[in-house]
Amino acid sequence: MSNTDIEYHIPLSSPWLKQVDLKDAIPSESREGGRFLVLPPNVPERIPAAEAKAGLPIIENFIDGANVPSESNWLLKNVNPATGELNGYVRASVAEDGQAAIEAADVAFRKGTWPKMSRSERAAVLESIADLVAENKEELARLETADTGKPLTVSRNVDISRVEENFRYFAAKLRVQETSSSSLRPGNYTRRSPLGVCVLIAPWNLPLYLMTWKIAPCIASGNTCVCKPTELASSTLAKLVALIASDSTIGPKLKGVINVVNGRGQDLGDVLCTHPSVSAISFTGGTATGRRIASLAAPHLKKVSLELGGKNATIIWKDAPIKGARMMPTVIRSAFANSGQICLCGSRILIHEDIYDEFASALVSGASKLKVGDPLDPGTTNGPLVSREHAWRVHNFVLWSLHANPAARVLLGGPEKYDGTAFYPITILEGVDHDFVANKEFFGPVVSLHKFSSEEECIRLANASCYGLAGSLWMQGKSEWDILRLSRAWERKFANLWY
Structure with a gap:
């Protein structure tokens, strides 16, 4: 099967499947190699607006400083992954909505005052946004937890705290930005100018955290933007722009500067990425979508x-x-933070054979102390995954990993501990085929352990993945030159070196 087929097909012949009865919820089909359950994509259910339950909020598009009606008569369900209850709805926008947002951002850039402001003026606005975030931290944190299922303590102390820091950081950068030019001939000079309209697309794992990591530098530089938040977690961005719009001081200054269009990428992607008024696109998310x-x-x-x-x-x-x-504690946090739903998580652990057993035992002991449960419970370390559908996808990758190699086994958690909900158990695997797992981004609370016996084998395994992105190295007794040599041989974008 191709990678896409593997991602969405669970073999019914797998002995691990008997623990979870998904057959009532998922259709099956016959393919080469047997009969398979076919998983739905990790996209919210779309319904006609007329079928929405009365009294539940609808997140609308925010264009030119106000919520605006959409050209679409469709909504997406916004479901709390921890409870399965409906938080409300998100507008399932169409291309015309995206075009309207781009046009508003373009007018604000060409005719508005924002790009013409001094750096100190823009810095003051960013500081004011940070103040709004700080004043509304608890409400924003609860919205993020309701959308994503992450523990409230994490939403409060990590996500929303970082949102505030994002705006303060780039406000400070504006105040110290270098303006000088050097080694230029007479008649030549350097000028830093904003690009124009930027499209910002953020993922569901750190929704407002990563969206504001894009918004803050974008507008700090004098640009205007169209934001496309994830359809799985749109509430916090909607709240933030509402706070900005209602502020009598900064609201008018940012009119048309920050625009938000909600919905599915398949409905909005083409217009956002090809419109002639868009100068730049910033995307964080899956590799296939990036391509x-x-x-x-x-x-x-x-x-x-x-x-x-x-x-x-x-x-x-x-x-x-x-x-x-x-x-x-650091290795465990690296592996299982945000239930493994971070692109920097250390999901492959390569261990020298001399200490493999000792390390594996210590890892299982430490990871077993993590508490998967109610995200509103202060004692919970790991909440559910972002959706039941995503948990099924993670479960499927685990099934294929165990199915592909008879020697594979579960050291902690695994399919037998999974109940079919959005809550996936902390899972540690060993003996799985490295080439298989190294090229599958599970994006869940799952790590695999792999032995190596030499430096050459270690580097080969570390590099044997079609993905980036990061890594960490734990060692003692090596010289700084040896450490530098190893890190250079390791083809990652950046690495943490612990020694």
């Missing part, structure tokens, strides 16, 4: 920034300080 965006933007020579998937290796050298106070 699609690049292919749409390339003929129009638009600037594109892509932050895509990761299947990151954590290397445990034979002298790694397993019993040290810092190492095991």
